[in-house]
Amino acid sequence: MxxxxxxxxxxxxxxxxxxxxxxxxxxxxxxxxxxxxxxxxxxxxxxxxxxxxxxQPSVALVSPQPLTEGGLELPARIEAWSRAPIYARVSGYLKRWNVDIGGKVKAGQQLAEIETPDLDQQLMQAKAELATARSNAALAASTAKRWQGLLESDSVSKQEVDERTGDMTAKQSQVTALQANVDRIEALKRFTQLTAPFDGVVTARNTDVGALINIGGAPGSELFVVSDTRKLRVYVNVPQRQVAQVRAGGKAVLTVPERPGQRFAATVQSTSQAINTASGAMLVQLAVDNDKDELLPGGFATVRFDGAAPASAIAQASGQVNGQVNGQANLQANAAVSLPPGAVIINKDGVQVATVDASNRVKLRKVTIARDMGTRIELGGGLTAADRVIANPPDGIADGDVVRVAQPAAAPGSAASAKGRT
Incomplete structure (x- = not known):
């Protein structure tokens, strides 16, 4: 203060x-x-x-899809049950043909006729030579007989009789040879008539009236092709991994692209019982009835072996040997699943897929490819349907990497998209 x-x-x-x-x-x-x-x-x-x-790279996930039980679907080709290319056995000119492509024929029915003027002259010459030889043989036989009579009266020597007898035998042998030549030419003459070897359908005609015909047997030189299409053979190459699933007598379903929606029953006839070193597959032959001519020989088809044992069943059987508990584990671990091709990593470490755990860390898993189905790849083991797999793994991804999982876009019309519009 x-x-x-x-x-x-x-x-x-x-x-x-x-x-x-x-x-x-x-x-x-x-x-x-x-x-x-x-x-x-x-x-x-x-x-x-x-x-x-x-x-952190952003990745999209895909879930492995379990395969349908008991399905093994493979491409195949269809062939006629019997197929006979008809070649020319004599040279000449085609005189006429009687059946065109698509025509049904019976065994022995004439397909065409060939004119053979050269062969006709050869046959006339052979017959003339045969007639001369027969005359000579008849003269030699009568001469030998007379000399035999002279020998009894000691008018001739035995040496001279033997010479006449030998000449007779030689002339008779010449007759036999010339007769065989005539028979050969007549047999060739019968080949001027081209006939069907069995009941079937003419599937090719590669000649016409007046065409020059040459003797041939090379592929592409056949004049006609006759095929038996009442029953067809189906050939399919089964990969080595699936050969144990196919047995003779098993049933299959056949489909062809020109008849969508139709299914044809086929039966496994036989297997080659060997793996082709070039393709790594075993050739399997099936038979299918074609009474209505709905299937075409030479075409491609798809065969599904409905009776084939699925991979999961094989895994389950293996697990039952080791015990019920192990069987369930093996069934879950070895169940066959499929992925898009882009999810598979192939490098120096083999075949792998990149999975993501609950903490978004990457784990590379080794897998085995059982079958490449084009848009999907079947895996024989190493993955289950519950795994979270990266759809397109980025280059250089490694174990332990942390990634950011991209949320999938909401489907049109879903609740999420409706909420976004409001």
Whole structure:
């Protein structure tokens, strides 16, 4: 306190409003500083989070799909039960043909006739030579007989009789040879008539009236082709992994592209019982009835062996040998599943797929490819339907990498998409 000249007491303390203003200013300054520090920390954390997210590759997941039980589907080709290319055995000119392609024929029915003027002259010459030889043989036989009579009266020597007898034998042998030549030419003459070897359908005609015909047997030189299409053979190459699933007498279903929706029953006739070293597959022959002529020989088809044992059944049988508990485990681990081709990694470490665990860490799993079905790849083991598989693994992905799982887009018309529109 201080005293003025008039003895008035004056206080030295500042007014209370000044103290309040100073306090407010200090609080504001502290708030501004705190806000700046918090903002910088938040921005730093956001930048760090953004950097971490950008450092983690974004991946899409796909679930392995279990295969349908008991299905083994393979491409095949169809062939006629019997197929006979008809070649020319004599040279000449085609005189006429009687059956065109698509015509049904019976065994022995004439298909065409060949004119053979050269062969006709050869036959006439052979017959003339045979007639001369027969005359000579008849003269030699009568001469030998007369010399035998002269020998009894000792008019000739035995040497001379033997010479006449030998000449007779030689002339008779010549007759036999010339007769065989005539028979040969007559047999060739019968080949001027081209006939069907069995009941069937003419599937090819590669000649016409007046065409020059040459003796041939090379592929492509056949004049006609007759095929028995009442029953067809189906050939399919079964990969080595599935050969144990196909047995003679087993049933299969055949489908062809020109008749969508139709299924034809086929039966396994036989197997080659050997693996082709070039294709790594075993040739299997099936038979299918074609009474209605709905299937075409020479075409391609798809065969499904419905009676084939699935991979899961084989795994289950293996597990039953080792015990019920192990059997269930093996069944789950070895059940056949399929993936898109892009999910499979093939490198120096073999065939792998990249799976993601609950903490979004990558785990590379070794698998085995059982069959390539084009749009899907069947895996023989190493994966289950519950695994989360990366659809298209990025290059250089390794065990333990952390990835960011991209959420799949909502399907049109779903609840999520409807919510987004509202």
């Amino acid at each position: 201080r005293t003025d000249n008039d003895n008035t007491v004056v206080s030295s303390r500042p007014p209370a409003r000044f103290k309040l203003a100073a306090t407010v200013a200090v609080v504001i300054a502290i708030a501004v500083v705190a806000a700046g520090l918090w903002s910088r920390k938040s921005n730093a954390e956001q930048l760090q989070s953004t950097a971490d997210e950008r450092g």
